[in-house]
Amino acid sequence: MVRDDHAGSALAALAALLADETRAAMCLALLDGRAWTAGELARHAGVAPSTASEHLGRLVAGGLLAEERQGRHRYVRLADARTAQLVEDLAAHAGPPPAAPRTLAQAGAGSAMARARTCYDHLAGRLGILVTDALTRRGLLDQSNGFALTDEGVEWFTGLGVDLAAARTGRRPLARPCLDWTERRPHLAGVAGAALCGHALASGWCVRIGSGRALKLTARGRTALHTHLGIAPDALEAPTA
């Protein structure tokens, strides 16, 4: 009882950090996995710099955000992958209501965000689904009895020049499903998801669009996805399967 009492206040304190609309908007923005300055977040959330400063202080004190001071700037980012996953999960649980994206302008070609973007540190959007499905189709990822890379999958990463065993750090799972809120199906996250995204950016398969989390698939990326995963070059542009 005493124990649960303590757990109750800890849970409430954690939830309270995300229970404010301004702080929630900040955390969602930080889901792109990058560090933002306090001022950028203030403008993004539409509040005065002083207000943003107080919010960031709370989020850092609560352990949700990590900060790094550089000169007159205060950079903040999500504390770690585990925290990012928590925000994702909450957003996914809260998100479902807008079930009908019926606007023709949006449904037609789809926005750049819907096509390809990062979700903290891995690929998401239609590109994320495309890659996840291709991995599954080729027997590199097993989704039938859970969500795990097969031995062939690990070798596939090695062939790409990515050493997953070395990338594995701490308790973070090698592969886990991440359900984001535009596509409704899970895509690859975890150590392998992060490694793949890092490799894709490093190898020029895709580049960031502007300052946001949206990505653009390059010509090199199109051929790479075709040779490594058998994904048709125009698959990303085609209507959602």
Added chain:
Amino acid sequence: MVRDDHAGSALAALAALLADETRAAMCLALLDGRAWTAGELARHAGVAPSTASEHLGRLVAGGLLAEERQGRHRYVRLADARTAQLVEDLAAHAGPPPAAPRTLAQAGAGSAMARARTCYDHLAGRLGILVTDALTRRGLLDQSNGFALTDEGVEWFTGLGVDLAAARTGRRPLARPCLDWTERRPHLAGVAGAALCGHALASGWCVRIGSGRALKLTARGRTALHTHLGIAPDALEAPTA
């Protein structure tokens, strides 16, 4: 921007439901997977019945809880497994601080809760870990590249008289890891975890202690765990490995 704005308020609204200590305590209590009456929850949380009634109204309206009226009673339970997982995840993220359970009285034999309990609808506590480890050791559960049942694992369930394919409903994963806040390691949750827990209760492997979520392993359960998983009969009493 507009879109993220909406996502922000949705996230904040969801988090606000758990941001109150009283509501948090209620949700944690409901993690035992059973339905409680409004009065029970009021007493458990230490607030007036009128206050509890308002809180429950919010939680139900927010979709976290499902209610069932029976005569003059109002029974509530967590809305679904997905919601339970969300509360679990938040509690696990909030919990870690109490890192040192050094009290001799607790560390020695351990409380009944620490030994065996339910976590929503699956086994948790030392028993949960014991079973998960045994499944892994026997090659029925693969944790090396993710968290998934092997084909042998599915057959093992069949041998137990549990048809996992039939139990599989909707999008709920067959096997997923659940990290609870007394043991620090993941144990089996998802459809398979729920089926195993259901089988254990139905077959008299364990019984509920009182009205809470604590479980007691029976003599029959001890032999069953030994024959089916090779778990030593006194393993549950031994100090944490």
Added chain:
DNA sequence: CGGACGTTTCGGCGCACGCCGAAGTGTCGC
């Protein structure tokens, strides 16, 4: 039918918190 009981509705109280603008601190660049 009437009393016991679980639950709900309604005021009313008080605190906690989010917001801002103004003023202060520290860093950068000329």
Added chain:
DNA sequence: GCGACACTTCGGCGTGCGCCGAAACGTCCG
């Protein structure tokens, strides 16, 4: 050094919300 700039601290204001007790509502049981 001296402005420009990013951020922080500090009052002060308003609102939202959690709490309770009193009273109303429904159900159950004798």
